[in-house]
Amino acid sequence: MKQRIPAYLVAGAIAAVLLFWIFGRIDGFLSARDSLITEASQAQLALHPALLRWRAKLAAAEQHNQQLAITAHGLANELRAALARGTRIDTVQVLVEIARQDSTSFAQCSVALLSCQQRASSAEHEADSLATRLEAQLRVKPKRCWVAIGAGVAAGQGTALGATFGVSCGLMRIPLLP
DSSP states (O other): OTTHHHHHHHHHHHHHHHHHHHHHHHHHHHHHHHHHHHHHHHHHHHHHHHHHHHHHHHHHHHHHHHHHHHHHHHHHHHHHHHHHHTSOOOHHHHHHHHHHHHHHHHHHHHHHHHHHHHHHHHHHHHHHHHHHHHHHHHTOOOOOEEEEEEEEEEESSSEEEEEEEEEEEOOSOOTTOO
């Protein structure tokens, strides 16, 4: 009997290694998709600060162009008022300058509008992408394999020592359990 114990230990060690390897492969297969989803979520999270900086630059450009448009429009209105009051008598030059200022104001408003649309489009795209990513992330479930080893005393008609070795893999999640 004592001569068989080392053989049992070796066989048990080989079986344990094989079980570890098999369950590791199963766990790797089941969690590969979940790992890809998590990595994509982390990549999008890392991209978020750059998107915020880009939107801030667009907002600054939008405000600058709005200010230029307000200034040009104000100058055109001053020229209209001077023409109406009769303080400016060079009508053709004043009308040309009014047209130039109105054109400048329109161009600056167009640039500001384009910046605003780009910021809105970027924010909407990121929100849609985050919603899709969150939906996929919520489908990620823990599928980890584990090993349980125990030892204890068995009692009955006599006493004996016992040992257990168990390998388990959580292939599905039971609701309401952690």
